[in-house]
Amino acid sequence: MEWAKIAEQASADDAMKAWLDCATKSLRFPPDRKRVRQELREHLEDRAESMMDQSLSKTEAVRKSLEMMGSPEETGELLRQVHKPWLGWVLRGVRLALIALVIVIAVKLIGGTDGLRFLSKDQVLREFHLADQTYTYGKEKEVHTTVAERPWIGSDGVEFGAFTVRFEDVIYRYYRRDWIAEDGKTTTVCDLDADVLLRFTGAPWDKLPQNFFNGYVRIVDDNGTEYITQRHSYDETRYIDVAVRRVLPWAYVACIRFDDGDWPEDAKRLDIFLGEGESEQKMSVWLEDWQIRNADALPEADEAHTDLWEEHLDYAWYSIWEDRKELGSFAPTAGQKDEAELSILRAALDTYPEDTENLKEPDGDKPWTIFCGEVAECILTVREDMALQPFSAAGMKERLRIVDPAQGPDAPAIPYAIQNIEICRNVTVWHISWQTTPGVEAYELQFWPTQEGTAGTLTMELKEEREP
């Protein structure tokens, strides 16, 4: 009967509020309490309104309504018995669990579906600095423009552990790089990118360990050349490097990059092997021919550029010929044929220990031959029109011939190994090596830029006596 006292002392609104508070306080589950309170309040308002229609004042109407509602404690107790709070919490828990289950299913579906992408291809390329755009580094900038590229076709994705793996993109491009320094000075170089990007999709709780790719990725091209992530011995020459980024909670992109100079030059197909042993999976990509995208982007030659790749050559020279012992050298020479300019930057006669596999000549189905003992090596640069240059060792092989000029016009071709070590604009730089024969004092390099007509020639003559 405390109510009667409250009803007399408090204002009508306060009394109603107090009644409602008392009647609903036993409801522990907040959504229930809120809903029931609302329902009771509406009832009181309706009742009060009907009384005001019968000429009672608002205060009197409210008080009478409260009286007619009865004891809030009694109502509260009856309500408490009906609305057991634990059930409310259980139902809420069940509902949350169902929502979580729906999210899990949705995520799994997204992960397994190729079409659903929340990240554009360009955004992914930007992550790895492979998109054609301007990259900013503080006050300096670098502009990338693709000059030519090799389009590709990929095989279907594979299941790998908890992940579905698909091709994100294959970048095989020759691009122009303009570096703009803080003072506005621009340096232009051209580079080759050869990258295979794979997308791994799974659930947010499936993790791809960062070191997963060390030793777990292997590429073999259709020439039989193998590219691996780890250097098992000093004489493995073809390397790939892998960078992994988590681009979305359920997706990683792995960028498999071919090392400078270790590009799959003549390859038409790359087989990518993931994992080892029984769990190894294979995906294949077919590379189309080079297509020129922005011929105008090809810059003019200039000296600053020459300095840049001269520097690179020093490094390449040293790293390729670590074990050499120089016995003599050939004088550098230059020549021109049609639209091509050739020059030999360096040449040397070296010995290699017999067990080295540094210099190899892949020869179709035959096992690789090894040059050892006395070996001639040179750095040949070829500068020519873009359209003629296939960036390909096989292409060079069809246009370059090495002979001993002392043997006359029918001199047999000497087998050689050729590897591209640099591409700068329309200049390609090649490392060529071949087995020498004691007594030969000069070699002639014959080059057909268009594979027709007569060859341009360069002669290498031994300058110094060989040491015994």
Place this chain on the structure above:
Amino acid sequence: MKIDKSLLSGSTGMLLLSLLKSGDKYGYEMITLLEAISNEVFQMKEGTLYPVLHNLEKQGFVKAYNQENDKGRVRRYYHLTEKGAMQLVEQKDQWEVFSGAVNTVLHCGAMG
């Protein structure tokens, strides 16, 4: 006359279900209708209506939803479910049996 509460509590649910047979209603509507129909015999404390209604909802005999009434105000309406309709039929049968028995006993007693 004032009806004993114990008689009321068991059968209140039945009364509310039968009110809903003729259409969905909200709490206040049901109270006023009940008073009118019963000639004010049923004058329960209005606060106790809602626990009964909520209990009926919990048992699945009615379903609640929000809707605007004819005054344009949103109220919590109750709808008789199929389960509730079957329960009503059963309870009516039980009531008739019960009240018939009570009557019989009373009359027999009176006669005896």
